[in-house]
């Protein structure tokens with residue numbers, strides 16, 4: 001009997017990984033429409049409200065005209081060159097009747113949520129949006145990774161964890177921290193406290209992965225925290241598989257590879273990518 005199934009070709013490299021750049025997706029930018037409860041950036045007839053008790057660091061990219069602004073008790077506005085606010089009493093026909101625009105809450109965004117990160121092998125790939133697919137545990141930064149918060153953004157991330165969270169480096173507003181003392185100084189600064197909250201010791205200064213056969217990410221200790229942020233899709237295949245390091249079962253095939261000490265993880269990864277994954281996940285038809 002022959003049946004045809006659609007499956008997703010899903011190549012996973014665990015437990016081996018090379019060092020990656022991991023970039024945090026959300027931002028707390030004034031100019032990002034998704035940060036406002038009305039779904040658009042406030043314009044000149046609008047009243048801008050940051051709730052009083054909400055701690056937030058907001059990056060402002062451009063010049064804005066508004067009707068008024070309520071500021072939080074503890075917060076900051078980071079102004080890019082040329083950015084700023086002019087206050088004018090309404091009357092702009094292009095801005096509707098004027099609303100109260102509330103800045104949304106970013107309190108609940110968690111470091112350990114794999115959907116809030118993208119990964120790339122080089123900075124250029126990160127900038128061009130050529131991202132790597134990873135299993136859930138590896139989507140969250142590992143000890144060998146360079147963590148990037150986009151240059152012209154601010155953010156707020158909950159780094160709560162019962163233990164140390166080691167990474168290689170952290171870049172914030174274009175400044176790259178590779179020394180643990182310098183970074184802990186930043187964490188205790190005003191901006192640092194507004195951007196990183198929760199009880200954890202985020203530590204930079206890791207060595208990066210220097211083994212050409214790949215390194216073990218070791219995020220498995222955070223598995224429960226990571227997977228608690230993931231909702232798995234229901235699957236249509238008869239015998240789902242569970243890739244190591246992934247929170248969900250998948251339909252597909254797992255290939256096990258044995259290798260020796262001169263195996264080069266990165267060139268193998270590139271070859272697979274070239275052969276199968278020009279589009280990260282491509283639907284293939286298998287018959288069984």
Ligand SMILES: *[C@@H]1O[C@H](CO)[C@@H](O)[C@H](O)[C@H]1NC(C)=O
Nearest residue numbers: 025026027029032033034035
């Ligand atoms: C706005 O924020 C959303 C969600 O945080 C993010 O995905 C998107 O990239 C941001 N947009 C811009 C233009 O940066």
